[in-house]
Amino acid sequence: MKQLYIAGNWKMHKTVAESVALAKDLVAKLGASGQKVMIAPAFTALASVAAVVKGTKIRLGAQNMGPEEQGAHTGEVSVLMLKDLGVSTVILGHSERRHSYKEDDGLINKKVLLALKHGIEPILCVGETLEEREAGRLESVIGTQVREGLKGVDAAVLAKLVIAYEPVWAIGTGKTATPQDADAVHAYIRKVLAGLYGEGPAKSMCIQYGGSVKADNAKELMGMANIDGALVGGASLKAETFVPIVEF
Ligand code: 13P
Numbered sequence: 001m002k003q004l005y006i007a008g009n010w011k012m013h014k015t016v017a018e019s020v021a022l023a024k025d026l027v028a029k030l031g032a033s034g035q036k037v038m039i040a041p042a043f044t045a046l047a048s049v050a051a052v053v054k055g056t057k058i059r060l061g062a063q064n065m066g067p068e069e070q071g072a073h074t075g076e077v078s079v080l081m082l083k084d085l086g087v088s089t090v091i092l093g094h095s096e097r098r099h100s101y102k103e104d105d106g107l108i109n110k111k112v113l114l115a116l117k118h119g120i121e122p123i124l125c126v127g128e129t130l131e132e133r134e135a136g137r138l139e140s141v142i143g144t145q146v147r148e149g150l151k152g153v154d155a156a157v158l159a160k161l162v163i164a165y166e167p168v169w170a171i172g173t174g175k176t177a178t179p180q181d182a183d184a185v186h187a188y189i190r191k192v193l194a195g196l197y198g199e200g201p202a203k204s205m206c207i208q209y210g211g212s213v214k215a216d217n218a219k220e221l222m223g224m225a226n227i228d229g230a231l232v233g234g235a236s237l238k239a240e241t242f243v244p245i246v247e248f
Pocket residue numbers: 009094166170171172173174210211212213231232233234235
């Protein structure tokens with residue numbers, strides 16, 4: 001069976017103490033898991049959670065980062081600061097960043113290149129709104145987000161990057177894309193990647209699905225040919241709901 005990459009995006013939840021408690025619980029319960037696992041706490045909890053996951057199989061992720069290495073950028077967190085804490089992955093272009101904070105493809109691309117430059121694995125999120133899907137614009141929206149997000153990314157480092165397909169209408173709504181629908185979009189993303197980098201790299205690219213992933217739909221989603229893992233929001237906030245997804 002293929003190795004899956006299951007990531008938990010804790011979003012704007014949990015105090016430091018709550019984050020540490022969950023991380024400890026996950027280390028205890030997932031220590032022997034064969035899957036690749038990542039958790040992304042809030043910035044404020046990164047240092048404390050880093051101490052808990054250090055030396056374990058759980059990777060530490062951040063939910064965002066600034067587009068510059070350092071300087072006068074009030075409120076931003078830099079790639080160097082993340083690296084300093086032991087962060088190995090960063091979620092970029094999440095739809096909540098794109099829609100609530102107006103992040104565009106150019107800005108997201110800048111962050112992707114910066115993360116790669118510093119050896120941090122970017123998870124580039126792409127996804128269409130319901131309006132875009134219903135207007136028949138699914139492929140053009142996803143295609144643009146993938147192409148623009150990867151601008152300047154060399155074929156040699158492509159394998160260090162992950163793409164997450166998260167249809168905006170499925171995030172936090174309880175609505176999931178059907179496994180077949182999700183798989184078709186993942187296949188389309190591979191087609192775009194093949195156009196950019198060739199069939200081989202497109203085939204081996206890790207593409208996660210995100211949007212109301214739960215223990216009871218994980219098996220079917222993860223069983224699809226083009227789905228290589230999950231980016232989990234709500235269900236990643238408790239060990240009781242996250243562990244069964246990793247170990248479906
Ligand atoms: P939910 O799993 O809560 O739908 O969130 C998905 C998500 O946005 C993960 O990044």
